[in-house]
Amino acid sequence: MLQQLFxxxxxxxxxxxxxxxxxxxxxxLAVRKNLDVFGLAVLAEVTGLGGGLFxxxxxxxxxxxxxxxxxxxxxxxxxxxxxxxxxxxxxRIQAAVNVFDAxxxxxxxxxxTIKAYDYGLSLTASATLGxxxxxxxxxxxxxxxxxxxxxxxxxxDLYAVPAIVGxxxxxxxxxxxxxxxxxxxxxxxxxxxxxxxxxRYHWRAPRAWNRRSTVREE
Amino acid sequence: MLQQLFxxxxxxxxxxxxxxxxxxxxxxLAVRKNLDVFGLAVLAEVTGLGGGLFxxxxxxxxxxxxxxxxxxxxxxxxxxxxxxxxxxxxxRIQAAVNVFDAxxxxxxxxxxTIKAYDYGLSLTASATLGxxxxxxxxxxxxxxxxxxxxxxxxxxDLYAVPAIVGxxxxxxxxxxxxxxxxxxxxxxxxxxxxxxxxxRYHWRAPRAWNRRSTVREE
Amino acid sequence: MLQQLFxxxxxxxxxxxxxxxxxxxxxxLAVRKNLDVFGLAVLAEVTGLGGGLFxxxxxxxxxxxxxxxxxxxxxxxxxxxxxxxxxxxxxRIQAAVNVFDAxxxxxxxxxxTIKAYDYGLSLTASATLGxxxxxxxxxxxxxxxxxxxxxxxxxxDLYAVPAIVGxxxxxxxxxxxxxxxxxxxxxxxxxxxxxxxxxRYHWRAPRAWNRRSTVREE
Numbered sequence: 125m126l127q128q129l130f131x132x133x134x135x136x137x138x139x140x141x142x143x144x145x146x147x148x149x150x151x152x153l154a155v156r157k158n159l160d161v162f163g164l165a166v167l168a169e170v171t172g173l174g175g176g177l178f179x180x181x182x183x184x185x186x187x188x189x190x191x192x193x194x195x196x197x198x199x200x201x202x203x204x205x206x207x208x209x210x211x212x213x214x215x216r217i218q219a220a221v222n223v224f225d226a227x228x229x230x231x232x233x234x235x236x237t238i239k240a241y242d243y244g245l246s247l248t249a250s251a252t253l254g255x256x257x258x259x260x261x262x263x264x265x266x267x268x269x270x271x272x273x274x275x276x277x278x279x280x281d282l283y284a285v286p287a288i289v290g291x292x293x294x295x296x297x298x299x300x301x302x303x304x305x306x307x308x309x310x311x312x313x314x315x316x317x318x319x320x321x322x323x324r325y326h327w328r329a330p331r332a333w334n335r336r337s338t339v340r341e342e
Numbered sequence: 343m344l345q346q347l348f349x350x351x352x353x354x355x356x357x358x359x360x361x362x363x364x365x366x367x368x369x370x371l372a373v374r375k376n377l378d379v380f381g382l383a384v385l386a387e388v389t390g391l392g393g394g395l396f397x398x399x400x401x402x403x404x405x406x407x408x409x410x411x412x413x414x415x416x417x418x419x420x421x422x423x424x425x426x427x428x429x430x431x432x433x434r435i436q437a438a439v440n441v442f443d444a445x446x447x448x449x450x451x452x453x454x455t456i457k458a459y460d461y462g463l464s465l466t467a468s469a470t471l472g473x474x475x476x477x478x479x480x481x482x483x484x485x486x487x488x489x490x491x492x493x494x495x496x497x498x499d500l501y502a503v504p505a506i507v508g509x510x511x512x513x514x515x516x517x518x519x520x521x522x523x524x525x526x527x528x529x530x531x532x533x534x535x536x537x538x539x540x541x542r543y544h545w546r547a548p549r550a551w552n553r554r555s556t557v558r559e560e
Numbered sequence: 561m562l563q564q565l566f567x568x569x570x571x572x573x574x575x576x577x578x579x580x581x582x583x584x585x586x587x588x589l590a591v592r593k594n595l596d597v598f599g600l601a602v603l604a605e606v607t608g609l610g611g612g613l614f615x616x617x618x619x620x621x622x623x624x625x626x627x628x629x630x631x632x633x634x635x636x637x638x639x640x641x642x643x644x645x646x647x648x649x650x651x652r653i654q655a656a657v658n659v660f661d662a663x664x665x666x667x668x669x670x671x672x673t674i675k676a677y678d679y680g681l682s683l684t685a686s687a688t689l690g691x692x693x694x695x696x697x698x699x700x701x702x703x704x705x706x707x708x709x710x711x712x713x714x715x716x717d718l719y720a721v722p723a724i725v726g727x728x729x730x731x732x733x734x735x736x737x738x739x740x741x742x743x744x745x746x747x748x749x750x751x752x753x754x755x756x757x758x759x760r761y762h763w764r765a766p767r768a769w770n771r772r773s774t775v776r777e778e
Contacts, residue, residue, distance in 0.1 A: 154712070160765035162720045163712030177618075182395075184404035186620035191685040211768050249409040263486070268699070270708045272488045276372070276381030284380045329378035332429050400613075402622035467627040481704070490706045494590070494599030502598045547596035550647050 290315030393478030508533030726751030
C-alpha cells in the first residue's frame with residue numbers, strides 16, 4: 125500500500141530526513157554524556173533506526189529495512205560526523221533540530237502504521253506500532269545512555285500524544301477507506317503541528333492523581 | 343497442544359488476569375518513579391506483555407500474541423487507569439497485588455514453556471523460555487525505569503526460582519508424556535506457592551561465595 | 561558457507577570458548593554489582609549469547625542458535641559456577657580473562673559476518689551484524705547492570721574498532737572471493753591483536769571535537 129500511495133523516491137527521501145534528525149538527537153545526547161566517537165555513532169544509529177527495527181522484528185519483516193538499505197545505515201553516520209565536528213553549532217540551533225525532530229515524529233508514526241497494516245496487523249496493533257516506530261528510537265537511545273526515557277518523564281513536553289493522534293488518524297482513514305497521499309500527509313502534519321505546539325506552550329501529561337510529594341522528585 | 347489441553351476461553355481469561363496484575367506492578371513503579379500518565383501506560387504494557395513478546399520473537403511466532411489480541415493490548419491500559427486514579431489504595435493492598443503477581447508468575451512459566459515446545463524447541467530451551475515469559479516483563483520494566491532489575495538483586499525475595507521449578511515440572515511432564523490439565527495446574531500451583539513462601543519467609547538467593555564487603559553496597 | 565569453510569566441530573568448540581569468556585565477564589560484573597547467583601547466571605547468559613541472539617533475530621534465523629544448541633545454554637552456567645566459587649581468583653587473573661575476551665571478540669566478529677552473509681544480507685549489513693555479534697552481549701550486560709555500556713565510554717580502551725576491522729576484512733574477502741579458512745583466521749587474528757594492543761597501550765577513541773569541560777564529567 126505504501127508503494128501505491130506514494131512515489132517511492134519521495135517516501136525514501138522523507139524517511140532519510142527523519143532518520144537523520146533522529147540520529148542528530150542521539151549523537152547530541154552522546155556528546156552530553158561525554159561518550160567517544162563510537163558512542164556517538166551507536167546512539168545515532170540506534171535513535172535513527174531503532175523504532176523501525178523494533179517494528180520490523182514484530183511484524184516479521186526480516187531482515188529489517190535498517191539492514192537492507194545502505195542509505196538507512198549511512199545516514200546516521202553522516203549525522204555523527206556533523207555532530208562530532210560541529211556540536212556547539214548544532215546545539216545552538218537546537219530549536220531548528222527540534223522542528224525537524226517533530227517532522228520525523230509525524231512522518232514515522234504515519235509510515236509505521238501503514239507498514240504494519242500492510243503486514244496484516246489489526247488497526248489497533250498497526251497504530252501502536254506506528255507509535256512505536258516514532259518513539260522507539262528515542263527510548264532505546266535513553267536506555268543506552270542510562271537515563272529514564274524522556275518519553276516517560278512528566279517534566280518533558282508531550283511527545284507521545286502527537287504520534288498517537290497521527291497514528292490514530294491513519295488507522296481511521298484505513299478503516300473508512302479514505303487513505304490517500306493527501307490524508308496521510310494531513311495525519312503527519314497534525315502530529316507535527318501538535319508536537320510544535322506542545323514544545324511552544326510546554327504542554328505536559330498529568331502524573332498520577334493526587335500525586336503526593338512524599339517521594340523524592342527525580 | 344495448549345489448545346487441546348485447556349479450554350481456550352479459560353486459558354485466555356487466566357492470561358488476561360496474569361497480564362493485568364503484571365501491568366499493575368509496572369504502573370505502580372511508574373508512579374513511584376514520578377512518571378507521567380504515558381509513563382504509566384508504557385510500563386504497564388511492557389511489564390504485562392514484554393515476557394510473552396520476547397518469547398514470541400525468539401520462537402518465530404510473529405506477529406506476537408501481544409499484537410494480535412486486542413484484549414492483551416487493552417488490559418494493561420485498564421490497569422493504568424486504575425493505578426492512575428487509585429494508586430494510594432492500590433499501594434495499600436500491595437500484599438494482595440503480590441499474591442496475584444505470584445499467580446501470574448506461576449501461570450506464565452507454565453504457558454510459556456508449553457507454547458515454546460509447541461513451536462518445536464527442545465525441552466531445556468522451552469523451560470528457559472517459560473522462565474523468560476514469566477520474568478521478562480519485570481526485567482524490561484526495571485530497565486526502562488533505569489533500575490537494576492529486581493530479579494537480579496540479592497536483597498529481594500526469590501522470584502526466579504519458583505518460575506524455574508514450575509517450568510521444569512512442565513518440561514518433565516512433557517518428557518514423560520504426562521502433561522495434562524491437572525499436571526499443568528500442579529506445576530503452576532507449585533510455582534505460585536513457592537513464591538508466596540519466598541515472600542512470607544524472605545527467602546533469598548546467595549551472593550557469590552566469600553563475598554567480601556570491599557565493594558560499596560548498592 | 562560456514563559449514564563448508566570450517567570443520568563444524570572445530571568451529572563449535574571455538575564458539576563455546578568465546579561464549580565462555582564473554583560469560584565470565586558478565587558474571588564478574590554481576591559480582592561487582594553485588595547481585596545474587598541468579599543475577600550472575602542471567603548476566604553470564606546475556607553476555608555470552610546476547611550478540612548472537614540479536615543477530616539471529618535480525619536475519620530471521622529463528623529459533624536462534626542460543627536456544628537450539630544445549631552447549632550454548634550450558635556454557636554460561638559453567639562460567640557462573642566458576643565465578644560464584646572462585647571470583648577472587650578469577651579477578652586476579654583478569655589479565656588472562658581479557659586476553660580470552662579479545663579472542664572471543666575476534667572470533668565472533670568473523671563468524672557473525674559470515675553467518676549474516678549466508679542469510680542473504682549485503683556486505684555492509686553483514687559486517688555491521690558481525691560487529692553487533694561481537695559487542696552486543698557486552699552492551700546488554702551493561703544495560704541490565706544499569707551502567708553506561710563500556711563500549712560507548714571514552715575512558716575505556718578501544719573495543720569496537722578491532723571488531724570493525726575484523727568484520728571489514730571478512731567482508732572484503734567475500735567481495736573479492738578469497739574467503740578461506742586462512743583469510744578468516746587472519747581477520748580474527750587481526751581483531752584479536754588490535755584489541756590486545758589497545759589494552760596494552762590504552763588506545764582510546766576521541767570524544768567530540770573541541771569537547772569543552774562545561775558538562776559534568778561522568
